[in-house]
Amino acid sequence: MRARLVGRRAAERRFRLAGAAAIGLAIASLAVLLVSIAWNGLSAFRTTEIRLDVDLAPQALGLPDGLSAADLPAALPGADYRGPLRAALEALFPDATDRRMRRDLSALLSRGASEDVQRALEKNPALLGRRVSLWLPADDEVDLARKGGIARAVPESERRLSDDQLGWIDALRAEGRLRSVFNWRFLTSGDSREPELAGLWGALAGSFLTLVVCLVIVFPLGISAAVYLEEFAPRGRWTDLIEVNINNLAAVPSIVFGLLGLAVFLDVASLPRSTPVVGGMTLALMTLPTIIIAGRAAIQAVPPSIREAARGLGASPLQVVTHHVLPLALPGILTGTIIGMGRALGETAPLLMIGMVAFIVDVPHRFTDAATALPVQIFLWADSPERAFVEKTSGAILVLLGFLVLMNAAAIALRRRFERRW
Amino acid sequence: MTSLLFLLIATLALAGFALGRRRVLASARGGIGERVARPHSLPGYYGWYVALWSGLPGLAVALAWLAFSSPTLDRLTLFGVMGDAPRRGSAEQALFMNDVRNVAYGRAESSDAAVLAAARRFVALRERGVVATTAAALVASLVGAALALRRVAPDFAARVAIEGVVRRALMGSSALAVLVTAGIVFSLIFETARFFAKISPVAFLFGLEWSPQTAIRADQVGSSGAFGAVPIFAGTLMITVIAMLVAVPIGLLSAIHMTFYASPRFRNVAKPALEMLAGVPTVVYGFFAALMVAPVIRSAGEAMGLSVASESALAAGLVMGVMIIPFISSLADDAISAVPLSLRDGSYGLGATRSETIRHVIVPAALPGIAGGVLLAVSRAIGETMIVVMAAGLAANLTANPLEAVTTVTVQIVALLTGDQEFDSAKTLSAFALGLVLFAATLLLNVVALRIVQRYREKYD
Numbered sequence: 099m100r101a102r103l104v105g106r107r108a109a110e111r112r113f114r115l116a117g118a119a120a121i122g123l124a125i126a127s128l129a130v131l132l133v134s135i136a137w138n139g140l141s142a143f144r145t146t147e148i149r150l151d152v153d154l155a156p157q158a159l160g161l162p163d164g165l166s167a168a169d170l171p172a173a174l175p176g177a178d179y180r181g182p183l184r185a186a187l188e189a190l191f192p193d194a195t196d197r198r199m200r201r202d203l204s205a206l207l208s209r210g211a212s213e214d215v216q217r218a219l220e221k222n223p224a225l226l227g228r229r230v231s232l233w234l235p236a237d238d239e240v241d242l243a244r245k246g247g248i249a250r251a252v253p254e255s256e257r258r259l260s261d262d263q264l265g266w267i268d269a270l271r272a273e274g275r276l277r278s279v280f281n282w283r284f285l286t287s288g289d290s291r292e293p294e295l296a297g298l299w300g301a302l303a304g305s306f307l308t309l310v311v312c313l314v315i316v317f318p319l320g321i322s323a324a325v326y327l328e329e330f331a332p333r334g335r336w337t338d339l340i341e342v343n344i345n346n347l348a349a350v351p352s353i354v355f356g357l358l359g360l361a362v363f364l365d366v367a368s369l370p371r372s373t374p375v376v377g378g379m380t381l382a383l384m385t386l387p388t389i390i391i392a393g394r395a396a397i398q399a400v401p402p403s404i405r406e407a408a409r410g411l412g413a414s415p416l417q418v419v420t421h422h423v424l425p426l427a428l429p430g431i432l433t434g435t436i437i438g439m440g441r442a443l444g445e446t447a448p449l450l451m452i453g454m455v456a457f458i459v460d461v462p463h464r465f466t467d468a469a470t471a472l473p474v475q476i477f478l479w480a481d482s483p484e485r486a487f488v489e490k491t492s493g494a495i496l497v498l499l500g501f502l503v504l505m506n507a508a509a510i511a512l513r514r515r516f517e518r519r520w
Numbered sequence: 521m522t523s524l525l526f527l528l529i530a531t532l533a534l535a536g537f538a539l540g541r542r543r544v545l546a547s548a549r550g551g552i553g554e555r556v557a558r559p560h561s562l563p564g565y566y567g568w569y570v571a572l573w574s575g576l577p578g579l580a581v582a583l584a585w586l587a588f589s590s591p592t593l594d595r596l597t598l599f600g601v602m603g604d605a606p607r608r609g610s611a612e613q614a615l616f617m618n619d620v621r622n623v624a625y626g627r628a629e630s631s632d633a634a635v636l637a638a639a640r641r642f643v644a645l646r647e648r649g650v651v652a653t654t655a656a657a658l659v660a661s662l663v664g665a666a667l668a669l670r671r672v673a674p675d676f677a678a679r680v681a682i683e684g685v686v687r688r689a690l691m692g693s694s695a696l697a698v699l700v701t702a703g704i705v706f707s708l709i710f711e712t713a714r715f716f717a718k719i720s721p722v723a724f725l726f727g728l729e730w731s732p733q734t735a736i737r738a739d740q741v742g743s744s745g746a747f748g749a750v751p752i753f754a755g756t757l758m759i760t761v762i763a764m765l766v767a768v769p770i771g772l773l774s775a776i777h778m779t780f781y782a783s784p785r786f787r788n789v790a791k792p793a794l795e796m797l798a799g800v801p802t803v804v805y806g807f808f809a810a811l812m813v814a815p816v817i818r819s820a821g822e823a824m825g826l827s828v829a830s831e832s833a834l835a836a837g838l839v840m841g842v843m844i845i846p847f848i849s850s851l852a853d854d855a856i857s858a859v860p861l862s863l864r865d866g867s868y869g870l871g872a873t874r875s876e877t878i879r880h881v882i883v884p885a886a887l888p889g890i891a892g893g894v895l896l897a898v899s900r901a902i903g904e905t906m907i908v909v910m911a912a913g914l915a916a917n918l919t920a921n922p923l924e925a926v927t928t929v930t931v932q933i934v935a936l937l938t939g940d941q942e943f944d945s946a947k948t949l950s951a952f953a954l955g956l957v958l959f960a961a962t963l964l965l966n967v968v969a970l971r972i973v974q975r976y977r978e979k980y981d
Contacts, residue, residue: 106876109875110874112875113878113879114874117773117781120773120774123770124797128796131808131842134808319696320693322694323693325690326690326691330690330691331694339698340695343701345966346966347700350704350959351900351962353934354903357708357937358703358707360937361707383700390694414683444804446801447905447906473906477803480803488811495803495807499800
């Protein structure tokens with residue numbers, strides 16, 4: 099008997115340990131996920147710049163002589179900036195003689211450097227004809243090298259950067275011509291094929307417009323449906339059918355809503371593809387059941403005594419709802435809506451179905467502009483072959499998680515501030 | 521133009537509101553400042569009555585224009601240039617109309633005489649349509665306002681009328697849920713029917729080879745066009761099984777430990793952490809699986825001498841399992857908490873340890889709820905898209921080896937619809953057929969889960 103007791107106690111201890119281990123495993127997976135994404139992604143917020151002394155003589159830029167100040171803005175976009183930039187690099191490293199070495203040297207600079215010089219001239223036309231020292235974006239391989247992503251022990255043929263290029267980078271660093279700055283471009287520019295120029299602003303604007311459309315559709319419809327089902331619906335077959343439908347829709351996979359959006363909004367209604375309007379409508383269909391269920395819970399939480407007191411003072415049923423029940427249920431409804439919008443922000447599959455897979459460079463301004471959304475941008479970058487896009491994708495994920503944390507914190511703060519205990 | 525029209529209708533409605541309100545106040549006054557009759561409702565309600573009667577008809581006209589103008593204009597334009605325009609073949613017609621629209625709106629230029637003629641006609645028709653719609657909207661609003669104003673009198677129950685309208689609007693928005701379901705079912709069935717007209721249902725549901733290449737040209741090589749979906753179903757099943765093997769033990773044990781063994785402090789940390797697992801977007805999980813889990817599994821497998829695909833089912837299944845853990849944990853928690861305390865206390869009273877109580881009393885009592893939760897989790901795993909799109913393979917592979925690459929239903933739907941095939945081909949229609957199967961499967965699982973919970977749940981007390 100005593101032996102059996104020992105065995106049973108041992109089994110008890112093992113079971114308890116198994117439970118703790120299970121929770122530990124789950125939390126460890128979450129930690130591994132977050133830490134690995136942060137490890138890869140935090141470096142996306144810093145980028146590398148090279149300081150070059152560029153000779154901005156009009157002849158070097160290919161501009162005609164004697165250009166007046168009024169004609170300058172029109173002429174700037176057509177000027178040749180790569181020439182002066184290449185000359186500036188070759189002045190620093192005169193040992194680059196043959197064609198291949200000179201090409202490797204100019205590959206150290208990003209393609210976007212030309213635009214930066216153009217923008218500097220547009221802001222300050224007095225720079226024309228002078229020799230200026232500018233900090234210009236470096237190519238993504240240089241950036242990777244500075245962040246330690248290029249293994250120098252590997253033979254040259256298997257590396258993306260040649261020995262010469264690595265030598266030049268070291269020389270630039272020794273001369274103080276290489277620096278690491280906060281990567282504002284990551285947050286303020288649109289997408290690009292070049293990793294060092296790729297930014298999230300287009301995706302952020304697209305997500306914002308899409309969520310606005312979604313909210314404008316789902317909030318009134320969802321609350322109206324919740325109010326009807328809680329306050330006015332008679333018990334019967336029709337109401338049961340509606341409730342069953344809502345519960346089923348809440349469990350339908352999101353890609354099926356994408357198929358619905360494709361079939362109805364794009365094919366039948368011929369709305370423009372890949373726009374926030376269609377994306378917002380599809381996400382609204384997907385979020386509607388969640389909002390209805392959250393709204394019903396919030397309305398149910400208002401005690402019947404409030405309703406009866408209002409009726410007792412002569413209010414009609416609709417007045418009871420609009421003047422008393424809804425204002426009291428509003429914090430709960432808003433909390434549920436914010437959480438629903440957070441879920442909609444992270445949804446990718448329905449947006450893929452309605453065409454948001456294209457490479458969109460311009461930042462969308464109207465609801466009918468072609469746009470992409472933040473999770474779709476993450477999906478597209480994850481497919482890109484350049485190694486630097488791994489860092490960008492992780493950085494974009496950090497931005498997305500940041501927004502989600504913000505929205506959930508807002509929902510929790512709202513609930514804590516306005517929740518009433520009846 | 522449309523925004524101007526809406527602004528006009530809104531202004532008319534506002535004017536109607538003011539008029540209605542003033543009217544009822546005036547008729548309630550009657551003579552020299554003395555009350556003749558007390559209005560039934562507050563004056564604002566009469567204002568709203570007139571506003572609704574003038575705004576809604578105008579709005580209906582404007583919305584009809586928005587909804588039907590595009591196809592109607594297209595059809596009328598084509599009707600007018602019948603001789604020159606390409607006729608049969610909806611794709612050619614759609615392209616032609618696209619060109620016409622681009623020219624008409626000044627977005628592009630064309631040298632095709634037919635396109636230019638059609639564009640001129642389009643612009644003329646559109647202008648006439650705009651004028652007609654604006655006039656119709658104005659007339660509708662004015663007539664509505666006039667009719668409503670006539671009804672305004674102190675004994676008219678405006679509030680009741682308004683509340684009737686509002687109540688019907690509320691009912692309409694809840695009927696929308698049914699409409700959405702009907703829309704999903706109808707659109708999926710419609711496209712699937714077009715698919716089954718080209719490929720037989722039996723070949724689709726029971727065929728063993730999935731290679732959906734349809735010929736774009738008649739002489740194209742490699743257009744086998746086999747649409748047997750069994751490998752896809754098998755791939756979905758395998759990844760789901762792997763995910764469940766991860767999620768069910770961890771989720772169940774977590775729920776049990778948190779209910780019976782954990783201290784409140786531990787629970788305050790562990791519960792939010794598990795909820796965070798549920799809040800991470802699936803595209804993040806997919807990236808994590810593709811970039812970090814799959815290479816680790818690959819190198820581990822190769823160290824052991826096994827050949828592991830870079831997009832193995834194991835990687836996708838493991839990460840999907842992690843994603844589902846909070847789902848199972850919270851549903852199991854609900855089921856376990858529903859078991860009354862008396863059973864627990866009775867078992868303790870008979871001398872059982874906590875683990876024996878859990879294993880022999882609590883879990884069997886909560887089993888229907890747990891089983892329902894597992895079925896719901898399976899339904900979620902089947903419908904999951906982003907993790908498998910990023911971490912699982914694209915080629916249909918009928919195998920039982922988790923180290924090989926398989927494809928799932930959702931991956932195929934995404935691949936078929938984000939490619940560049942013409943919309944009518946069997947290849948893109950097969951995506952809708954797969955979608956219908958997915959919808960039916962998840963619906964069935966949800967219904968069965970609900971039925972199990974309802975039927976087998978013990979009614980205590």
